[in-house]
Amino acid sequence: xxxxxxxxxxxxxxxxxxxxxxxxxxxxxxxxxxxxxxxxxxxxxxxxxxxxxxxxxxxxxxxxxxxxxxxxxxxxxxxxxxxxxxxxxxxxxxxxxxxxxxxxxxxxxxxxxxxxxxxxxxxxxxxxxxxxxxxxxxxxxxxxxxxxxxxxxxxxxxxxxxxxxxxxxxxxxxxxxxxxxxxxxxxxxxxxxxxxxxxxxxxxxxxxxxxxxxxxxxxxxxxxxxxxxxxxxxxxxxxxxxxxxxxxxxxxxxxxxxxxxxxxxxxxxxxxxxxxxxxxxxxxxxxxxxxxxxxxxxxxxxxxxxxxxxxxxxxxxxxxxxxxxxxxxxxxxxxxxx
Numbered sequence: 001x002x003x004x005x006x007x008x009x010x011x012x013x014x015x016x017x018x019x020x021x022x023x024x025x026x027x028x029x030x031x032x033x034x035x036x037x038x039x040x041x042x043x044x045x046x047x048x049x050x051x052x053x054x055x056x057x058x059x060x061x062x063x064x065x066x067x068x069x070x071x072x073x074x075x076x077x078x079x080x081x082x083x084x085x086x087x088x089x090x091x092x093x094x095x096x097x098x099x100x101x102x103x104x105x106x107x108x109x110x111x112x113x114x115x116x117x118x119x120x121x122x123x124x125x126x127x128x129x130x131x132x133x134x135x136x137x138x139x140x141x142x143x144x145x146x147x148x149x150x151x152x153x154x155x156x157x158x159x160x161x162x163x164x165x166x167x168x169x170x171x172x173x174x175x176x177x178x179x180x181x182x183x184x185x186x187x188x189x190x191x192x193x194x195x196x197x198x199x200x201x202x203x204x205x206x207x208x209x210x211x212x213x214x215x216x217x218x219x220x221x222x223x224x225x226x227x228x229x230x231x232x233x234x235x236x237x238x239x240x241x242x243x244x245x246x247x248x249x250x251x252x253x254x255x256x257x258x259x260x261x262x263x264x265x266x267x268x269x270x271x272x273x274x275x276x277x278x279x280x281x282x283x284x285x286x287x288x289x290x291x292x293x294x295x296x297x298x299x300x301x302x303x304x305x306x307x308x309x310x311x312x313x314x315x316x317x318x319x320x321x322x323x324x325x326x327x328x329x330x331x332x333x334x335x336x337x338x
Contacts, residue, residue, distance in 0.1 A: 078190030078222030081169030087263030256284035279338015
């Protein structure tokens, strides 16, 4: 049976078949219409947990047979695909998180489903993404590195036109945050589709994360939000997985609808990030950054609870440390106002 027939009959793939699937998608001698049909068929079927681990390993090993490692490193990112039009929450969180001494290796990309992805915002900030080779030195110098997924995984350039041609999110919305070129110790990953939470959590454990949280934001976002119960799957230090809900109001943050988190163009989103980090913006936009940073500080063992993480994030913004971290990055600089 051909791989195409196997996928169309909704049969699960093993690691060898998954490697073949990726090879077909990036093949130069295969018509794009055939690739598109293959990716659509794969994206419509129910993904097994083993397949998610297999495809992650396949993509990683295609570029990094031995992943580089920086101790205690962390990534915070979302799958995208939620079409929420929110500002760049996880990128803003990265500055606050790094200011707490967490080595952050943020893996991002240009937007596929919104007007401003993390790389689009960084371009507006004049902050350069770095190569894998430069990462360790950059971490030692400033504690935060941004990596562009199409540079760290050039094969994704072949796949990106296929993703854009499909109106719905694909498997690569899920795998993108999983395939950081570095072997990470910690990760927070937001997911637009709650049915995959447990699978992603187990995959993060399979990939060797010491501690991680996979979350689905209230009312359909790929970030923790202020609008209700966020669904959390936590990979603990002993590799067990716990699930629970988290409501921002239980952490002293005010309820706000997801519409209060709208962003816009890269220029709009730069202004939002700037106003949060310089202390001027104390709206729901700042609160959602506090919430997501608090979760990340807890995962990175910089806070014993998420509540303490939120409290610490607030201090890091209010004492100007988060803005100092931003200003270290070599782009546009700003003064603290708040």
